[in-house]
Amino acid sequence: MRHFDYLSDAEIDRLFFRAPEHFTVDSDPRVLAMALGATLYSPATRPNLAQDIAKRAAHGVISFVVCLEDSIADHEVPFAERNAVAQLRAYAKSGANGPLVFVRVRNAGQIAFITEGLGEHLRVLSGFVIPKFLEETAVEYLEAIEAASVLAGRRLYAMPVLESPELAFRETRTGALQGIQTVLQKYRESILAVRIGATDLSSAYGLRRTRELTIYHVHVIAEVISDIVNVLGRADESGFVITGPVWEYFAQHERIFKPQLRETPFAEHDERPLRLRMIDADLDGLIREIVLDQANGLTGKTVIHPSHVTAVHALSVVSHEEYVDACDILEAERGGAKASGYRNKMNESKPHRAWAEQLVRRAKVFGVAREETSYVDVLSASDIA
Numbered sequence: 117m118r119h120f121d122y123l124s125d126a127e128i129d130r131l132f133f134r135a136p137e138h139f140t141v142d143s144d145p146r147v148l149a150m151a152l153g154a155t156l157y158s159p160a161t162r163p164n165l166a167q168d169i170a171k172r173a174a175h176g177v178i179s180f181v182v183c184l185e186d187s188i189a190d191h192e193v194p195f196a197e198r199n200a201v202a203q204l205r206a207y208a209k210s211g212a213n214g215p216l217v218f219v220r221v222r223n224a225g226q227i228a229f230i231t232e233g234l235g236e237h238l239r240v241l242s243g244f245v246i247p248k249f250l251e252e253t254a255v256e257y258l259e260a261i262e263a264a265s266v267l268a269g270r271r272l273y274a275m276p277v278l279e280s281p282e283l284a285f286r287e288t289r290t291g292a293l294q295g296i297q298t299v300l301q302k303y304r305e306s307i308l309a310v311r312i313g314a315t316d317l318s319s320a321y322g323l324r325r326t327r328e329l330t331i332y333h334v335h336v337i338a339e340v341i342s343d344i345v346n347v348l349g350r351a352d353e354s355g356f357v358i359t360g361p362v363w364e365y366f367a368q369h370e371r372i373f374k375p376q377l378r379e380t381p382f383a384e385h386d387e388r389p390l391r392l393r394m395i396d397a398d399l400d401g402l403i404r405e406i407v408l409d410q411a412n413g414l415t416g417k418t419v420i421h422p423s424h425v426t427a428v429h430a431l432s433v434v435s436h437e438e439y440v441d442a443c444d445i446l447e448a449e450r451g452g453a454k455a456s457g458y459r460n461k462m463n464e465s466k467p468h469r470a471w472a473e474q475l476v477r478r479a480k481v482f483g484v485a486r487e488e489t490s491y492v493d494v495l496s497a498s499d500i501a
Contacts, residue, residue, distance in 0.1 A: 134484035149357035151481040154428035160196035165203035201233035208237035220245035227260040243273030251295030279313025284320035314361030327365035330405040351470035360409035360417035430494040442472035
């Protein structure tokens with residue numbers, strides 16, 4: 117698998133100073149977690165799920181979740197379970213390679229059901245998404261995933277979702293996060309990334325952000341995200357990759373505020389029509405939230421619509437300036453500080469080292485843009501309309 121593999125070699129060469137690298141499900145878990153990018157969720161009830169996975173993979177989706185939880189009604193569960201197994205078997209039989217496929221279960225028993233149902237086709241799975249993850253419920257799920265790994269003959273990963281009221285409410289949050297940290301460390305080899313369920317967290321307050329606001333405008337939820345990163349996202353060996361919450365809008369609507377995308381970058385790259393299409397599809401709000409996700413220590417994002425995928429991936433490409441800074445920082449092993457090669461900031465090798473290491477890891481899977489290349493160029497080449 118490789119990000120932007122749908123682009124021609126000529127387009128890759130035009131856009132990238134350093135092209136994205138290939139990776140597999142057996143790659144270093146830190147690289148694989150970074151490579152998840154936009155993780156597309158789809159209900160397990162979809163009758164053409166196998167074709168959907170193949171189609172989305174061809175259009176750049178690297179991580180795909182088949183959902184047996186909140187996206188389907190309670191009475192649909194038996195059909196969804198059978199359909200998930202049948203569709204995943206069909207996808208495996210097709211011989212397709214990628215994307216990384218996970219199943220979001222609603223109870224631990226479904227892990228064994230899916231595992232046994234897939235049988236010799238279990239190789240199609242990369243792991244499971246665990247909903248409403250808390251210390252007191254986590255072990256049953258994680259033990260079931262480890263048992264599934266034995267049957268698969270390779271590591272199947274867990275992606276816990278932090279979305280319970282115990283995390284939303286201040287008086288229980290610290291204890292809940294400490295308990296979660298304890299169980300995650302115990303099963304660390306099984307944990308690929310930690311996901312944040314902002315929709316469920318918001319529901320604890322009866323809130324829902326509008327399409328013209330980011331999750332960071334909803335202060336009670338922004339505080340939860342901050343505390344999750346504080347406890348679980350540290351730059352030392354205790355930290356995990358934490359992914360950004362879902363952006364749930366994709367339709368045109370009447371606006372209250374002005375569009376959030378500056379016109380200048382699109383004008384400079386002769387892409388004004390692209391900007392208008394993105395605004396019509398509410399992708400300007402998504403782009404703003406992605407930038408804020410990255411600024412707050414989150415990597416990748418949960419998405420529920422294919423139009424969101426390219427925006428997440430385009431903004432994950434490392435800029436030439438960032439890459440030059442990171443390389444300079446990593447080369448200065450004895451500490452010290454010097455001006456950036458771009459002559460616009462000071463790079464301090466010790467305090468900036470953890471940032472540089474993470475950025476170089478992201479550069480491996482998303483590539484480094486050429487000096488003159490903007491995220492606008494990547495969006496345009498990917499034809500998100």
